[in-house]
Amino acid sequence: MTYQIIVDSSCDLLTLSGPSNLTYTRIPLKIRVEDTEYNDTPELDISGMMNSVRDCEGFTGTAAPSPEEWSQAFQKADVNFAITITGSLSGCFNSALTGKGMALEENPSCKIHLIDSLSTGPEVTLLVQRLCSLIEQNLPYEEIVTQIEEYRTHTHLLFVLESLDKFIKSGRISKLQGHMVDLLGIKILGQASATGTLEVLQKCKGRKCAYKKLVEDMLEKGWNGSKVVISHCFHPEAVEQIRKLIHQHYPDCLIQVMPTSGLCSYYADLGGMLVGFEG
Ligand code: X90
Numbered sequence: 001m002t003y004q005i006i007v008d009s010s011c012d013l014l015t016l017s018g019p020s021n022l023t024y025t026r027i028p029l030k031i032r033v034e035d036t037e038y039n040d041t042p043e044l045d046i047s048g049m050m051n052s053v054r055d056c057e058g059f060t061g062t063a064a065p066s067p068e069e070w071s072q073a074f075q076k077a078d079v080n081f082a083i084t085i086t087g088s089l090s091g092c093f094n095s096a097l098t099g100k101g102m103a104l105e106e107n108p109s110c111k112i113h114l115i116d117s118l119s120t121g122p123e124v125t126l127l128v129q130r131l132c133s134l135i136e137q138n139l140p141y142e143e144i145v146t147q148i149e150e151y152r153t154h155t156h157l158l159f160v161l162e163s164l165d166k167f168i169k170s171g172r173i174s175k176l177q178g179h180m181v182d183l184l185g186i187k188i189l190g191q192a193s194a195t196g197t198l199e200v201l202q203k204c205k206g207r208k209c210a211y212k213k214l215v216e217d218m219l220e221k222g223w224n225g226s227k228v229v230i231s232h233c234f235h236p237e238a239v240e241q242i243r244k245l246i247h248q249h250y251p252d253c254l255i256q257v258m259p260t261s262g263l264c265s266y267y268a269d270l271g272g273m274l275v276g277f278e279g
Helices: 046-055 067-074 092-106 121-136 141-154 165-169 207-220 236-249 262-268
Strands: 003-008 022-027 030-033 036-039 060-063 079-084 111-116 155-161 186-192 198-205 228-232 255-259 273-278
Touching: 003 067, 003 121, 022 067, 022 121, 030 046, 030 262, 046 262, 060 262, 067 079, 067 092, 079 092, 079 121, 079 141, 092 111, 111 141, 121 141, 121 155, 121 228, 121 273, 141 155, 155 207, 165 262, 186 207, 198 207, 207 236, 207 273, 228 236, 236 255, 236 273, 262 273
Parallel strands: 003 022, 003 079, 079 111, 228 255
Antiparallel strands: 030 036, 030 060, 155 186, 155 273, 186 198, 228 273
């Protein structure tokens, strides 16, 4: 029996080490800067892409993978688990759903469990790693589905962003939510809401305050020192600040750190911090 975990490139995790019958596949979203299209693969020069976005006076935007791309991926294994970025902000989930239908038409015996993460980045990484360990334990398909569905009810995503510019421009948050955030020095502490939208929790004066509030909010959400995943957009110093705060509460807490993918970098922008954890 061959297994596959498929994500879109909103998941920052580039490689996964698991059992030999498990493949990890990441389907790239696209980032458009006027006439140039960047494929969000591990080879993408994210810093170069971000510079061209910054310097662009015309159109920039992103696009989800096509149903065909999902369908082709689904046909590579007997059992597939696919996780997408929140369907409330992206067409990825719908595209994967159509792709699933296409793949099942080709091969009705292949198994596909599709998950709308209602989130992105590090929370998806947590789901991937949990799926990997469930597959490693040789559990039956139905049991893996039950356990991952249970697990995801207590994972969370918090983030600190310096700008909501891309969300406002692309109409992914309301003008009201985006209101005031471009004031100098204001950092936004937010969360992936229960329905998979961007929810602003607080507007903080300065980074220090935002990171402190972030860790306080983790505790409020029932985090008790279990694994934390941090994705950051070119901001290693902030990772260290958050690491210190986390270790003040739980000195042995395991913290996994990685750079944001092209897609998350585009939206989170320079200095953006995303934190996934179990509540
Ligand atoms: O389909 C597409 O073109 C992709 C659209 C993606 C929009 C959201 C990207 C979020 C990236 C930014 C901070 C976290 C916000 C989480 C809200 C659920 C990361």
